[in-house]
Amino acid sequence: MASKKDGNIEIVDVRYRIAVRVAVVAAVFSVLVGASLLGDYAYSRISNPLDAPGYVAMKELLAKQPQNQELKGYIRQVDLGLRSRYFQHRRRLQVGSYLLLAGVLIFVFAMKSVSNIKRHLPMPGEAETPKDLDARTGQLGRRAVVVLAMSLVAGALVLDKVIFTEGQCDSELDTSTSASIGVADTEPSLLTSESIQNNWHRFRGPHGAGVSAVANVPTVWDVKAGRGLLWKAVVPLPGKNSPVVWGKMVFLTGAIGQEREVYAFDADTGELVWRKGVPGTPESRAKVPKVSEDTGYAAPTAVTDGRRVFAIFANGDIVAIDFRGETVWAVSLGIPDSIYGFASSLAIHENFLIVQFDQGTKVEGKSRLLAIELTTGEVIWEVKRGVPNSWPSPIVIENEGRDQVVTAADPWVISYDPLDGNEIWRAKCLRQDVGPSPTFAGGTVFVANEFPCLSAIDAGGQGDVTKTRIKWQAEDGLPDVASPLAAEDFVFLLASYGTLTCYDVKTGELLWEEDFDASFTSSPSLAGKNIYLFADDGRGFVVEPSRSGCKLVSETDLGEPCVTSPAILDGRLYIRGEKHLFCIVDKN
């Protein structure tokens, strides 16, 4: 019995010794393999085979002797050698890792054996008086849980404040796409009822109506002879946009392909005071937008608030430039998907720049209306519009004490609250590619397009007013580009084929039609009693309308094509031709 017990002890001792020796061997083996791997890895990190001096020297020589075929062959051999060494290194690492893994596993299992063979028996010791451990654990545990919870919150806040704001990676993503890149100009807008009437701050002047507050406007001029021409200035880059005027500054934009500029001319001399490039953003520069020849890259007219001038281009870039020519901010709305090219001009309401950014198809739902803060470029609100690409410019009207932004597109004319973008009313009365902008007079919004008609809509409605607020509709002399002109008693349409049509503003009765032997893109304007028409070939017609017809006051010529609308101010008329900006004054 004793000998059997001794034998068992001996066997256990032998197993123990074997396990210890296996563990030692495995440990030594693993250490050697591991050290070798680490060394090999460290060497590979500090030594790049392609930086071998001989190899680099040969490549430099090859750069000087590119036709040296013998040298090329030699470099290939060296390159192959370096490559082979690299892959050998990779194979060594792989084999070594598996060997190391095997060594460590053998070591771990040998150690398990060592532990199990001579495992210590549990010795609980003397029994103690039972303690209320749960109470103690509960008390400390609650504190620890509270500390951990607070640590989690604190850690999260630290992550937010420290890590997420580290360097450039702050936690605020300004999804308005705004990027302030220029001087800070936070001065408020100078737009007031009076200043709006005294200047021509947007497309078609005050409220986008094409009606000048002044009557002393030149009616006769002859550019070729220099009669009535105060000055004419070359506009560096082409554009289909119209001049806007504030005080002594006349603003235009021009663009071709990837070049976009804003110009400021001296209103008295025609001197180009400054020209400011609009470089855009990497994404707006990524490709040149597709535009038709008739639209070009700078069709939208700029707008000014008396401190800054705002311009938008065919690629969706909007820029704010102060009167010194310094960029205040620039944003990119992304290249609009417009079949002819983007052409909607900008509007301003109080501190908001209004952008009608219609694009794509109705199904795609990409069109939207945005209000951008004038001083920062921050998007204050934007609303989706279920309309396809369109080309009219929005107008801001005041009806019964309420401000409205009125937009036109296929098929809806929609009015929005300029403060928050909420829709006020809509009317379904347009079709196909809509170009003419809406206009407003006497509580009525007038919209027209080549299809289907001219509509007079009562602006006091709410919701869908198609069946309730359209006062009258007419189908003669419909325009496809030129916007309607609404006066006190009449509404005028100028068709592109040269017909000026007059309707009674209240009843929609067709009063008369007058044909001009010309084609028109420019919208008609009213100053005093006279309507100013500029034909595509540069001829200007000044007519005096009445209920029975219109009288031709003068026919003049700019001497170059003209598709823009004039800016009409006290005693002056600014009009942009194909290449020049003209300032016409009364011959007297």
Add this chain to the structure above:
Amino acid sequence: MVNFLRETCISELVLLLASSVALAVERFPPPDFTNYELPATQITLPRSFLVEYGVVATLLVALSLASYLAIFRRWRVGLFVLAVASLFWFGFWQHGCVCSIGAIQNVTLALADPTYPIPMWIVAVFMLPLVFALFFGRTFCGSVCPLGAIQEIVVFRPVRVPGWLEHALGLIPYVYLGAAILFAATGTAFVICRYDPFVAIFRISGTFEMLVLGAGVLLLAAFVGRPYCRYVCPYGAILGLLSKVAKWKTEVTKEECIQCRLCENACPYGALHPPTVKLSHTERPNARRRLAVLILFLPILIALGAVVGNQLGRPMSLVDPTVQLAKRIQLESAGTVEGTADESDAFRRGEQSAESLYVDATKSREKFSFLGGWLGGWVGFVVGAKLIHLSIRRRRQHWQTNPATCVACGRCFWYCPNDRKSDVIERDDKLLNDKR
């Protein structure tokens, strides 16, 4: 000598992991003046049907075996061998993927995004351990999960973690679970996989950070038993909850406890608890009041957590690749950063406009804010529930395993004299039968 070897063992583990860094991804540039054509990017083909369901079948077999060995056979050696086999099969051979822990994210994403296709076999990998937990407790953790197995093997000198700390750290898996669900539901990242500490070891390759993480956790596991299972694993948190209602549980003894205290140091995972003493009469009113206050406080904690989570949703969204790209594009556009990045260059070569990207990023942020609120509410609930849990008195007549934290490793079997006695009786019966 043994002590020396034990210390050497720790060094070995570190060395193994550090050396694995050597296999981190390296690239040798292609020849620069030959007609060498870069090979097209290869996409890993899906596993064959047989392999996929082979994994499910082996998981089913392993779970069945683990449950049998832990609950009925009570055989520690068998469980250890099974753990080693699982480590090799599910860990090294299957490269630790797909695992039930990571499958939480696949299932979450499939629920959140109907366009995300999830194969049924992955659903099975996710569900099987949960179903087994309902019947047998955490037998998956004990000897089937490769992450648990690798930690089980390296336990050398486990220290006893104080109960209060155990409870506090035990919250982390629930928080991690909520965060993993948030990131998976938003399609941002599978964080459980990204921060799986052992996957680099299973693949003998990985980034430096992954390997350092793995080394750190294994080093810790030598002294603190199964740190990942106890204080991190989100799947373990779910299994722990289900195990509480398991029909059969792994117990330290299947007989009546004789209060010998031989097992008091048997569990390195803090799952074995001593008998309790009665609460004194003077303490009872205080304990009741505390419990009532904490129960009333629970909704406040949830609301507070929801508010904080909602606020943190926006910064958290910077983890989202779309938001990151939008941010990068914006910074480049504003000229705040110089040059361009690969991702911004790739974006500009594509069809998407920046405007559309910003819209997508905004949507992601809104989603993060919304789900961040839920995550915060969840964390508030977990904290509140834990405080309530710590304020409820339980009665234990003898040494008992906590089914929520017991991983059914079978270490405690060896310590119980009842089990030894059963073994001896069984052996004597057998000898008696043989003599007859």
